[in-house]
Amino acid sequence: MxxxxxxxxxxxxxxxxxxxxxxxxxxxxxxxxxxxxxxxxxxxxxxxxxxxxxxxxxxxxxxxxxxxxxxxxxxxxxxxxxxxxxxxxxxxxxxxxxxxxxxxxxxxxxxxxxxxxxxxxxxxxxxxxxxxxxxxxxxxxxxxxxxxxxxxxxxxxxxxxxxxxxxxxxxxxxxxxxxxxxxxxxxxxxxxxxxxxxxxxxxxxxxFTPSERSVGIVLEDIFRKARQRVVVATFASNVHRIQQVVNAAIATDRKIVVIGRSMVNVVAIASELGYLEIPEGMIIEPEEINRIGADRVAILCTGSQGEPMSALSRMARSTHRKVDILPGDTVIIAATPVPGNEKYVGRTIDALFRLGAEVIYSGSNKGVHVxxxxxxxxxxxxxxxxxxxxxxxxxxxxxxxxxxxxxxxxxxxxxxxxxxxxxxxxxxxxxxxxxxxxxxxxxxxxxxxLGVGDVGNIVLRDRKLLSQDGILVVVVTLSKQDGRIVSGPDIISRGFVYVRESEGLLDEANRVVTSTLQRLMSENVNEWASLKSGVKDSLGRFLFDQTRRRPMILPIIMEV
Amino acid sequence: MxxxxxxxxxxxxxxxxxxxxxxxxxxxxxxxxxxxxxxxxxxxxxxxxxxxxxxxxxxxxxxxxxxxxxxxxxxxxxxxxxxxxxxxxxxxxxxxxxxxxxxxxxxxxxxxxxxxxxxxxxxxxxxxxxxxxxxxxxxxxxxxxxxxxxxxxxxxxxxxxxxxxxxxxxxxxxxxxxxxxxxxxxxxxxxxxxxxxxxxxxxxxxxFTPSERSVGIVLEDIFRKARQRVVVATFASNVHRIQQVVNAAIATDRKIVVIGRSMVNVVAIASELGYLEIPEGMIIEPEEINRIGADRVAILCTGSQGEPMSALSRMARSTHRKVDILPGDTVIIAATPVPGNEKYVGRTIDALFRLGAEVIYSGSNKGVHVxxxxxxxxxxxxxxxxxxxxxxxxxxxxxxxxxxxxxxxxxxxxxxxxxxxxxxxxxxxxxxxxxxxxxxxxxxxxxxxLGVGDVGNIVLRDRKLLSQDGILVVVVTLSKQDGRIVSGPDIISRGFVYVRESEGLLDEANRVVTSTLQRLMSENVNEWASLKSGVKDSLGRFLFDQTRRRPMILPIIMEV
The missing domain is CATH 3.60.15.10 (Ribonuclease Z/Hydroxyacylglutathione hydrolase-like)
Incomplete structure (x- = not known):
């Protein structure tokens, strides 16, 4: 070397x-x-x-x-x-x-x-x-x-x-x-x-960023004051934070229930490898919650980012299979929202408050997270x-x-x-x-x-377009001999307007397509590509005039 | 009473x-x-x-x-x-x-x-x-x-x-x-x-929320230290903030350029009604910027929320028609991001830094907003x-x-x-x-x-679906006489996969549709609704197995 x-x-x-x-x-x-x-x-x-x-x-x-x-x-x-x-x-x-x-x-x-x-x-x-x-x-x-x-x-x-x-x-x-x-x-x-x-x-x-230990002091204080159950949501990987939740539970004589797949995983792995010290008998199953007093229970769970499918979000929506939030429970969200997640976290907090819980989060108590x-x-x-x-x-x-x-x-x-x-x-x-x-x-x-790399800019651009104003599929069948319209145009829309309330608009759209095709064909335009782009342009213009929206338009021309 | x-x-x-x-x-x-x-x-x-x-x-x-x-x-x-x-x-x-x-x-x-x-x-x-x-x-x-x-x-x-x-x-x-x-x-x-x-x-x-005046002191300090142009983005409606930008410009002998439709509007209305005092000759047109020294210019603009079409975002992307950000310029974002806008604001700040500007924002200097x-x-x-x-x-x-x-x-x-x-x-x-x-x-x-109330839950649900995995339109023509497939199935997809890289998948999908239709028709199922839902189900299942995606499937069955 x-x-x-x-x-x-x-x-x-x-x-x-x-x-x-x-x-x-x-x-x-x-x-x-x-x-x-x-x-x-x-x-x-x-x-x-x-x-x-x-x-x-x-x-x-x-x-x-x-x-x-x-x-x-x-x-x-x-x-x-x-x-x-x-x-x-x-x-x-x-x-x-x-x-x-x-x-x-x-x-x-x-x-x-x-x-x-x-x-x-x-x-x-x-x-x-x-x-x-x-x-x-x-x-x-x-x-x-x-x-x-x-x-x-x-x-x-x-x-x-x-x-x-x-x-x-x-x-x-x-x-x-x-x-x-x-x-x-x-x-x-x-x-x-x-x-x-x-x-x-x-x-x-x-x-300087404060010590993780400062969170432990705040947690224990909240645990002491809580008169019913305490629920703590934090990142599953934050093993030190989990240890401090365990310590607060020990200090206040509470049993711990662990909820959420990644939380259960990490607690198992970290305990097995010696990174987490949890006294024997300290952890109980969710089914046992109601057998002991509410002031003897702490729930450790995922969902600190308000993720819609997480344990805490389910509890907040009262759709968790095993745990209900009861009036008087204390919920601690021991995390700050990652940028982009503020609204989800806010919604979870609101829903928990509506259930009668006292919610403690970084917006109301800076001490619950570092x-x-x-x-x-x-x-x-x-x-x-x-x-x-x-x-x-x-x-x-x-x-x-x-x-x-x-x-x-x-x-x-x-x-x-x-x-x-x-x-x-x-x-x-x-x-x-x-x-x-x-x-x-x-x-x-x-x-x-399962796709890795099969979605790129074009696909994303289409999804973006579809998400904004939806799609109209225009199906029309032309005659091979004389180019006459045999059937259609039929217009099917998704994500554009309520069809029932917009019948007039769609009828009108139909007439626009028909007259565009008739005009083009009378001008002897009969390559499909030109017919399709003619339909796209005229229908797109009509719909934008009427609605100020630009749905994706997908003309399908069949020939018989 | x-x-x-x-x-x-x-x-x-x-x-x-x-x-x-x-x-x-x-x-x-x-x-x-x-x-x-x-x-x-x-x-x-x-x-x-x-x-x-x-x-x-x-x-x-x-x-x-x-x-x-x-x-x-x-x-x-x-x-x-x-x-x-x-x-x-x-x-x-x-x-x-x-x-x-x-x-x-x-x-x-x-x-x-x-x-x-x-x-x-x-x-x-x-x-x-x-x-x-x-x-x-x-x-x-x-x-x-x-x-x-x-x-x-x-x-x-x-x-x-x-x-x-x-x-x-x-x-x-x-x-x-x-x-x-x-x-x-x-x-x-x-x-x-x-x-x-x-x-x-x-x-x-x-x-207590600090006084608006505290922002003025910070602004004037930044204006004094800036050796080139100062750009201030804030909410157009914050007339007091605008007054303080004007005051800072007066104190440091800078002319003001106003950019962004709502900023121009509010400055005009507030000045006319006496809520904004701007000395005669203080405001210059964007075209005049380059005629005076960079240390004699302040630009007041919209875009404090990183809105993609706003003046500041355009400048940050170097796509503004009239103003370029130059290395050494100072940009002040005198606002905090409204929840949900953090990422847009972050991107604007990054882009401005990349152009060589010094950017001062609430994340780096709490004093620029109250x-x-x-x-x-x-x-x-x-x-x-x-x-x-x-x-x-x-x-x-x-x-x-x-x-x-x-x-x-x-x-x-x-x-x-x-x-x-x-x-x-x-x-x-x-x-x-x-x-x-x-x-x-x-x-x-x-x-x-232009639509007020014509978009509701169904339309939004469709847009959501379309935005996640796109759409496949399946077109097939059946014979009126014997229910045989006359043409198709043709599958057109948008927002699902790169068609070029997924030909095999789409060919396979085609075969799934064909065999489903043939099976159903051999069982004498021939109401269109049943044929359509059969195609939807089998194709949906096939695609989910292959890709773990659930695109919207729109079967269109024609008869000749």
């Missing part, structure tokens, strides 16, 4: 996801013929991706260079870092490295996708050292985040060390004493960091621990990356050494010089049902 | 919009045969109201009782209070009462709707006293809000006084010295308030000024109404005298006793293009 002078070999760093967006994190470090991938996440669809279930990164660069890919290293077990694995591993069977809880969560996912057997999985811990290919060595450092067992990665390359922070905050009073390894980070910084890739999620937020990402002072602390030569802000929308870049300048990094990248943009480092150098293929791969 | 004892006459109060929602405010006070309507607003569609442009209240109660409606009183000129007027006045030609600026904004709206001539409009001021019918008298009090000329209304009825606050905050250092009339409010409270309807928008926010609605301490102040017997929180989602009710309890109102209502719920007051008493018709009337 000695650097050869003046070679053509170079270090290349880029993102296939996670920059210019929140989600589908995937970063690539390549030296010569050795490629290491960090994380393989998914993203939830933007509101203009109608009907799409999930979005993953375009990995064609990796599949084209599959022989060079030495490893996928996973920094922690959140969906935006592991959710793409079932799709990625299907096309790229390479060894997977992750810490214990992360691997536990991944294995659960791979089992569902029938990929567990064929995937090589290597358990690492903070002391692991991995030789990857002939040029790269990876070591790790523990960080604090809203899920246990999160790590940052340092990759030694012949050009120098590349550090990827993973998602992090600095929690000086962490739950379960999982401290961030400041000493290891300082040591890495001391040895010299060529390039730092660091989490920008909270780069807009001044100050972020898992470091704020500006923590980002500066990381920058100063690492003192990198080159800095690439990652994990954030463009404005967050840019704020993070400003923080970098603030602690003294040369602005010319800070790279704001989009997905696919490569940063090449050779002989101590870095530059932006072209693009690799990158983009959104849309997953809709 | 002397109260007759033990009559069957009663006071009824209800909302046709504005409770359990933010938007389409419309409140009704009725005594005997006299009805007064307060405000007639619109609401922007929820995300599940696909293709809908606007939502207004169902006013069938008012049209059925049109002879009793004495007035529509409008408290201020925001869309959620005046936006429904063009639709309401078309069906209910009653006199309209509003203050000067409010009336100016309404008249602009009615002119566009060709309703100006036929609507009786009466200018009021804070000292007006209106006799409405034989039993009601309305007086007014000035409030502070994010638009000038806002008022609250006190309606004297034989049962007692009903007070409607309108939207309000208490701004002790208002721009343009438009003070809230504390003395008048105290006097109304002193005389006795039977029922108070009060704005709940910020009932979740502790403390709310127009009072926080908890102000709501309590209003409650204590009025000391009502009965309290009806209005203007808010359910959780806000509920928080407001708790504030009411906190200042000593009997919980039994606080009414949380949904739209249509009536509160009847008779002989000093109040009770919830049944419902009047109420709901959402959806406006799509």
């Amino acid at each position: 000695v650097k050869k002078n003046n070679t053509t070999e170079k270090l290349t760093i880029f993102a296939l996801g996670g920059v210019g967006e929140i989600g589908k994190n995937m970063y690539v470090v390549q030296y010569d013929d050795d490629i290491v991938v960090i994380d393989a996440g998914l993203k939830f669809p933007e509101e203009d991706m109608l009907g799409i279930d999930l979005v993953i990164p375009d990995i064609s660069y990796l599949t084209e260079n599959r022989d060079k890919v030495r490893a996928i290293i996973v920094t922690h077990g959140h969906e935006d870092h592991i959710g793409g694995l079932p799709y990625v591993l299907k096309h790229l069977n390479v060894p997977l490295y992750a810490t214990k809880l992360t691997l536990g969560l991944i294995e659960n996912k791979l089992r569902e996708a029938n990929l567990l057997g064929e995937t090589k999985r290597i358990l690492i811990d903070a002391d692991s050292e991995l030789k990857l290919g002939s040029t790269l060595t990876a070591t790790f450092f523990r960080t604090n985040h809203s899920i246990p067992d999160s790590v940052g990665v340092a990759i030694e390359t012949p050009e120098g060390n590349v550090v990827h922070t993973g998602d992090f905050k600095f929690d000086h009073t962490p739950v379960n004493d999982q401290f961030a390894d400041l000493q290891r980070m300082a040591e890495i910084g001391q040895k010299g960091v060529l390039a730092l890739l660091s989490d920008s999620t909270n780069a807009e937020k001044p100050g 972020s898992g990402h470091g704020s500006q002072e923590e980002l500066k602390l990381m920058l100063n621990l690492m003192r990198p030569k080159f800095f690439i802000p990652i994990h954030g929308e463009y404005r967050m990356l840019r704020k993070h870049a400003q923080l970098g300048e603030g602690v003294g990094i040369d602005p010319n050494n800070i790279f704001l990248i989009d997905i696919g943009d490569t940063v090449e480092i050779q002989n101590g010089e870095a530059r932006k150098a072209g693009k690799v293929p990158s983009g959104n791969v849309l997953i809709d049902g | 002397v109260k007759k004892n033990n009559t069957t006459e009663k006071l009824t109060i209800f909302a046709l919009g504005g409770v359990g929602e933010i938007g389409k405010n419309m409140y009704v006070v009725q005594y005997d045969d006299d009805i007064v309507v307060i405000d007639a607003g619109l609401k922007f569609p929820e995300e599940d109201m696909l293709g809908i442009d606007l939502v207004i209240p169902d006013i069938s109660y008012l049209t059925e009782n049109r002879d009793k409606v004495r007035a529509i009183i409008v408290t201020h000129g925001h869309e959620d209070h005046i936006g429904g007027l063009p639709y309401v006045l078309k069906h209910l030609n009653v006199p309209l009462y509003a203050t000067k600026l409010t009336l100016g904004l309404i008249e602009n709206k009615l002119r566009e709707a060709n309703l100006l001539g036929e609507t009786k409009r009466i200018l009021i001021d804070a000292d007006s006293e209106l006799k409405l019918g034989s039993t009601l008298t309305a007086t007014f009090f000035r409030t502070n809000h994010s638009i000038p000329d806002s008022v609250g209304v006190a309606i004297e009825t034989p049962e007692g006084n009903v007070v409607h606050t309108g939207d309000f905050k208490f701004d002790h250092t208002p721009v343009n010295d438009q003070f809230a009339d504390l003395q008048r409010m105290a006097e109304i409270g002193q005389k006795g308030v039977l029922a108070l309807l009060s704005d709940s928008t910020n009932a979740e926010k502790p403390g 709310s127009g609605h009072g926080s908890q301490e102000e709501l309590k102040l209003m409650l204590n000024l009025m000391r009502p017997k009965f309290f009806i929180p209005i203007h808010g989602e359910y959780r806000m109404l509920r928080k407001h009710a708790q504030l009411g309890e906190g200042v000593g109102i009997d919980p039994n005298n606080i009414f949380l209502i949904d739209i249509g719920d009536t509160v009847e007051i008779q002989n000093g006793e109040a009770r919830k008493a049944g419902k009047v018709p109420s709901g959402n009337v959806l406006i799509d293009g």
